Amino acid sequence: MTTTKNLILNNINKRSKINDQSKNKKQTLFQCCFGAKQLKKITNKKNKNNKSKKKNASLSKHYENIEENIQLYLLSSQLEADKGKKTLVLDLDETLVHSSFDPIGNADFTVQVTIGNENHQVYVKKRPNADFFLQRLGNLYEIIIFTASDPRYANQVIDRIDTSNIVKARLFRDDCVQHFSFFVKDLSLLGRDLKSTIIVDNSPVSYLFHKENAIPIKTWIDDPNDDELLKCFQLLERILPLQNVIHALSSLQK
């Protein structure tokens, strides 16, 4: 059976292709492989050779310390307030908001994005019930926003829609896995139990590797009568007490 750690190692090459900005993350992941392999080697050696037991114990401790300090996953441990909660991974564009460089008459807010030497104004409209959806689910789930967008834009939008600090972590394009020309959000890299992790995303390619964890949601542009987030909230309320979200989604979405 493939372990989560193996999945991470298998994805290193895919992640390394994304772009130059991910150099630091590539370096972190390479160190993670090195630390894990060395630790295993040392543990086996300890069992075979008692004479060098003391030396190996010292080395093993050394690599354990290295491993503890290496971030294996995209997310840190759950905050104390969220311990034991299921994790809800939310997409941003066309799931919670719609943004446009062209003026939107009834935009909720605008953000300024600098591309090259030029400043651009981006008009942002929140999906109907987005505030309710985040506020209510923020108490029930550990909320993560995972977007394939550029953080220079996405961070500003999240700041505006999450004024109560409900979102516990933000992941961006560099955190995606490049699969052919697509950006895939690989849930196995999060560092969360997949039986307790759900992704809500309007783009099926985003959850290509974990369809069984997904709640598909219609793409939203400007329909003022859209009630998809309300429906999604009701489904998430029903899933909350159930142990395995994969089984729950499979039965409740039929």
Ligand SMILES: [Mg+2]
């Ligand atoms: Mg989207």
